[in-house]
Amino acid sequence: MQNAGMLALGLDWRYLAFNVHPDDLEEAIQGAQQMRFVGLNLTVPHKRLALDLVDSLDASAEEWGAVNTIRFEGLDSQGAWVPMGHPDADAFRELRSVGFNTDADAILRACQEELKTVFSQLEVLLVGVGGAGRVAALKLASAGVKRLHLMNRTISRAEGVQAEIKARYPSCRVEVGYPQVEVDLLVNGTSVGLNPSDPLPLDLDKVRFSRDASVYDMIYQPAETRLLAQARAAGCRVANGLGMLLYQGARALEIWTEGEVPVGAMREALESHIYGRTEGKRKGSS
Ligand SMILES: NC(=O)c1ccc[n+]([C@@H]2O[C@H](COP(=O)([O-])OP(=O)(O)OC[C@H]3O[C@@H](n4cnc5c(N)ncnc54)[C@H](OP(=O)(O)O)[C@@H]3O)[C@@H](O)[C@H]2O)c1
CATH class of the missing domain: 3.40.50.10860 (Leucine Dehydrogenase, chain A, domain 1)
Incomplete structure (x- = not known):
């Protein structure tokens, strides 16, 4: 890239x-x-x-x-x-x-450009608040989402991030656990799905999606995780983590060159290297 x-x-x-x-x-x-x-x-x-x-x-x-x-x-x-x-x-x-x-901006830019999301309107469910998930949670809170719902295998970790958000972004509504309302954007920040035989990172039967809901999986290999396949079948817009990888790299090149960078050429190189030219486009986003 x-x-x-x-x-x-x-x-x-x-x-x-x-x-x-x-x-x-x-x-x-x-x-x-x-x-x-x-x-x-x-x-x-x-x-x-x-x-x-x-x-x-x-x-x-x-x-x-x-x-x-x-x-x-x-x-x-x-x-x-x-x-x-x-x-x-x-x-x-x-x-x-x-x-x-450059990581924090990349997740937001990927969701904005690939899922056409307008954050201020969204009920967002983020599952997984490890290294990448915690930064995504803070960034989503700073972007002014309507409400953030956090889930994590180790619940105390989600509660820790909830406390951090409350301290840093007091106007952000943040809850821990399955939402009782319809979800507009679901983000997977866990490593569950990296292996094609992995289960879902959460129980989808407990999640109600809104009509225009989107699902973002930070995983980009495999191009389509079980989560993305089920979300797509349920009619959600989906995107995998390739955009996040791309935009953190594109921003880094901007910082080194202090100029505009060829994002298209960088994306093409990534897709070619990771999927063999077209698979990522075909399976990872819609
Ligand atoms: N697209 C990109 O550019 C990009 C960049 C960074 C990361 N990622 C992806 O994001 C994911 C997380 O990376 P990270 O760096 O944040 O890793 P990390 O700090 O190790 O966090 C792992 C997360 O996954 C959860 N988890 C792990 N195994 C689980 C299991 N069996 N069941 C339920 N939850 C489980 C952990 O929960 P606990 O807290 O309970 O352990 C934690 O929330 C990875 O898939 C990585 O590939 C993508």
Whole structure:
């Protein structure tokens, strides 16, 4: 996805994967900075650790309490911090790392663009409040949904996120457990469904969907989970987690380049790599 985006932008950059032990994360970030990398993406378990390892935090990383994108910057001759993707970057002597979070916006953008949802009107049921689900819950609360219903295998975890939402977004109505009202948007943030033989992440017989209901599954492999297949059969609009993956990556490339990025080329590369060109479009969303 990133290499396709960089290629389409005509950049001579490369995106590479490195396996770094959490104990070595600080040295890895410093090493990448010394080698004048443009930036980094981080995944679990590094996202929270990196909060204390970068020189500066963007508001997005502070707000969501995790760093999934680092941009390296250099001090230019005018005394301004400039991204290392800048053509004059070779001349910069003083460097720093800045942490960002692009995950939280990605779930909202994916639901907006793929399911055409207008959040202020919605009764939202989110099942699964682990790492990704908690951030989605906070983001949905900040987007001003009508009401948020949280479910999680470990109920105390859902109650913890409920308390966090009440403290941070006091105007958001948030409840724990199966909703007693019709649901407009159901989001699966559990890992149940990653394996095709997995059961449903919740009892669908206990959920009443509204007429235009949508279902979003953060899982993108398999392209159609059991949940999405049943929701589609019940007449719901459905989308899988590919969009979420795409938009967190597209935003990261925007941060590194400080410009518009070719989302279409990036999506095409993702679909091709994960599904073999057309399967994701055909089965993962409708
Ligand atoms: N599309 C994307 O870009 C993207 C990005 C991040 C994550 N994801 C997907 O989101 C899902 C969650 O990822 P994560 O990073 O948040 O993982 P995580 O922090 O480990 O959270 C896992 C969640 O799944 C629940 N769960 C696990 N096994 C379960 C079971 N057998 N029955 C019921 N609930 C179960 C956990 O409940 P407990 O709290 O009770 O353990 C928790 O809510 C994964 O499927 C991942 O692939 C997608």
